[in-house]
Amino acid sequence: MDARTDHVSAGQDLGLAVTDDSAEDTADVAAVPAVDAAADAAVGSLATVRDVFDQLNVMVVAWEGPDHIAVAANEEYRRYVGRDAFIGQPWNEVMPEIKGQQFLEILDRVYASGETHVGTEWRFQIRRDETDQLHEIFVDFTVTPRRDADGATIGAVCSVVDVTDRVHERHEAALRTAHVQERYEAVHDVVVELQRALLSMSLPVLPTATVAARYLVAAHDQAAGGDWFDAFVLDDGRLALVVGDVVGHGVVASAAMGQLRAVLEELLRTERELETVLARLDTYAAHSPSMRAATVVVVLLDPDTGQVVYGRCGHPAPLVLSEDGTSRLLDAGVGGPLGTGAVQSLAHTTLAPGEVVLLYSDGLVERSGHSLDEGVRELARVAGDAVANRALPVGAAASAADRVAELTMELMTRAGHEDDVTVLVAQRLRQRVEDLDLRLTATRESLHQVNASFGAWLAGLGPSAADRFALELAVTEAVTNVIEHAYPVGRPGVLNVVASVLPTGGISVRIGDEGRWRAPVPAATTGGRGLLLMSQVVDEAEVLHPPQSANAPEGDRGTTVVLRHRAHRDAVMASGRSLLHDETKEGDIPDADFDVSVEDDDSGPLVLLTGTVDLDSAERARAALLGAARGGVRSLTIDLTGVTQLASAGVRALFEVREQLVANRKQLVLVAEPGSPAAVVLELVSLTYHHPVVEPPPIA
Template sequence: MTDQQSEAAPDIADRRNADAERRYRAARDVVLELQEVLLPPALPVLPGASVSARYLVASHDQAAGGDWFDAVALDDGRLALVVGDVVGHGVAASATMGQLRAVLDVALLETGDLAESLAQADRMAERTPALRAATVCAGVLDPTSGALEYSTCGHPPPLLVAADGSTRYLAATGGAPLGTGSPPTVATEQLGPGDVLLFYSDGLIERPGQPIDAGLATLAQVAADAVTSAVPPGGAPTSVADRVTRQCMEQLTRNGYDDDVTVLTVQRRATPVETLRREVPAHPHVLGETRAALRDWLAPLGPAPEDLRAIEIAVTELVGNAVQHAYRPGEPGEVRVHAELGTDGVLDVSVADDGRWRAPGPAPADVGGRGLWIAGHVVDELTVEHEQSNDDGASRERLGRTVVRVRQRMRHPAVLASEPTHHEPKMPVMEFSATLDEGPPRTLHVLGSVDITTVTELARSLESASRGGMHPLVVDLTDVYMLGSAGVRALFGARDQHATHDQPLTIMATPDSVAAQVLDLVGLGYVAAVPE
């Protein structure tokens, strides 16, 4: 080899290594993207149980793609939980996993019977070579009684952590992997109040050169520490189920991992979620207080940010509507807010008053009357009920008790990642302000919540900043976390003022934010803010 060839050899090796690293990361990215489509992005939020899940794609692309998890709220209030692993790796394993998860999901929802559901999956695996020898650990928990049915089909058994931190692995039920000729069998257990049950894949406990017993012992110790931790470590979730899932995932993978890693945790709540009841005077100042009370009540449940936003928008509109329109000026009145989480994971919130209510038209024809319309578009369902009406058939007013009810299926985010760490987002709570930057461009920066309690200040700021629409203005809503119909009305008014004077009004909002969601609903154009 010549000197020139010797000098070039390290460069060639470096390029090959870099190319291999790119291919490896590309393969992992494809598998993770497919897993994100096939795995549940969120988990049920239930009054009697707290559920948490994390999936970590394998550190080696040739081992990725076989794990899955599922948590399904059944119609009778029970909760089905599944963790499994199919043979193979990569895209093929992910596709096969998706088939098996779908079969079990449908069977559990239709039959509610664990043994029958696993039997259906076993029969399918017998007929489908790609599914054969898949391992599954599944259970059905009754959060009310604590009764648990479970089955281990060639899969490691669940870990039970009592509220006092004592641990034990449930006895394996003796079933073999699916499709291998050994029918699944079901065993029973009992969970006490506060007990935690942890399902996991073997990637969490298996390490080269380390016996399985060592991995199981470490898992039990980490889970026990997470359950009994009085003060969570900095940044740790306050939910026990989330804390167990996160700490087990992070501590058992910090020295490396080769296979996919899946953790699914459920805690039977020591005290089921109580109903929220508030009776407040029909006055604008109660709007922020009611929204804060609802947020505080929901916070321990860990709802997905989009579900929390939807409920906050809807309740803001409904309470604001009752405050403004149910009672005549100077007439005393009360608004009652009732929130209850059903065993099916659906949140039912009602807002009631005893005043007058004027039925809106089929769609908002102008800038007013948008409150109920906005609320109905951000939640799954909205209904209006009246207990009595006046005798004047020509009038659209109704007298007596009015109840507006919204329903929203609540979900808790699952964490799907290519790296062990993750930070949970927090909902901002900020005081309202509107500050003018002379620019150019002349920009009004709005911060906080825009509802009936702050809209007067917003309208005044819009008027002042644009000199009544005579100067171009940019309205920056990137720091607005609540935009009610009152704020929408002010923005429409400002738009019309600017149009009268042939001056531009530009609204900026962050894509997927509450403000952007509401602006899209009402058809008020905006410019997408570019993150810094």
């Protein structure tokens, strides 16, 4: 029987007719024997059923056989997917872009098991016309088995509801109320906060490797679990990657996890041989019942050479993925779980440039009714598609490590997860991260160029929002100092900015000039805060002067400011599936041009500052503030909640305005969101601010 006959037969089984109105279809339908009168009386005539099916306002599609041949689809579904002539074709040919998004696997399971599968708010990327453009959708769906007269499963029927608007609306509402919710949820989601406190959520920023991690708390209860991960650089330059799992949930498991994690990190930092580290960790675990039978895998990677040594104590084998999506298991170097006294062994391999190593906990690959081996094979497919950027490519992360971490977590847990899930990924880069090297003229226009170039370079590394804020503010202050003080007025000279990623993790920035150094005036009341801000927000801020010769005036050969900061990437932790995949990426802080607006009512003037308040915009801000205060004779409220960067020039303007107001016995009220860029700087310079007045969220 050919495919054409197959789909007509299947349409009869469903009581449905094929929706193609061609003459060939008409002939086929005419050839079908008449349905008996009893069926017509109970269900309706074939023509009526077909008409009703095609006018349903819910999307319905049906398949037959192990290849999932399309046998029926109503008009609502055909219009939605933008494909008409697909009856009689295998679904992987009708919608090839769906491969790797875990839906074809659902059809396989329903066909094999005869069990219904329900999906809620699944994210898909599909083509809805003849172009190659992908559209992102969210759908609720139910896939039910189709059976023949004997009860055997012959295919599947799927009903689909598009919920994209609902998901986006909820996401936007959550963004609008996020800052309010934080104040009223201090004790909400204690599980996530406990786990976050026990784990190190910071990942190193390296010049030759990219590291990403995700952690998902068990869905079936609210007890903190025993999974953990770690990634840090050893003194010899090797990257240590760790994933472990303590048996059980609750306070005992979390405490045991915290102890094992701390002991293992200390052993890795002090012992040279991994074999010794694992042996001593095994001995330590044997002394505590809560630690016995815990599993762990440790991978030590030299990012420069690709050399890897690894060992695993009862833990699932890591995966290595090539850029084309092919994979291999690191299934050697195996020993028993911790605390059992089992002999541990090590193994060696090499990570080629561009390759990715994936460590995970067994919660990622455990499936009801399926073996761990089947789960690992499915993980290899999903991770391989992520590396090659074949699955959900729209809006995907630029780095393979981030894609693998995000998509394996999302796709492998779509059907639910009963245990904590941990994913740790590292990619050995094909080439070292290039330094940022700028040689400019020290003018105000150069400040914008430095900020834009440095911000883009920094964003490519994906540091945390806090680290990006600290580094951008410190660089702004150092460059401002060169522009204002290094050269005579009207005779700007050279400005050099060189930024690099340190081999041991972190970022170094050198800002140099060839002008004359002038120390800050101690008596100044509104200036000289640039160096203070730099030293407060980054780990190290050093001012270097060249050696002085007997004949050279002090500072004639320029000054260099060296900033060093151990920047980190943030791991992602959640207690459930995110609303949307396109959350703000690590380090992706939106920039805004400076703007100022004034509102005046019976309570007095309110000035709203937004964007970047730096050397270029501070004078405009000062003029607007003094204008609103009428030179200092009216009390003033300044709202800084929209400020993305408050540089020392902006701070100087605030102090000058405050002095004017104080001289006239008027008040200055500053408003800032706690923890915001403006609030951090205000606290550093001892300027008091007030929290925004907000209404509490409605009680659900």
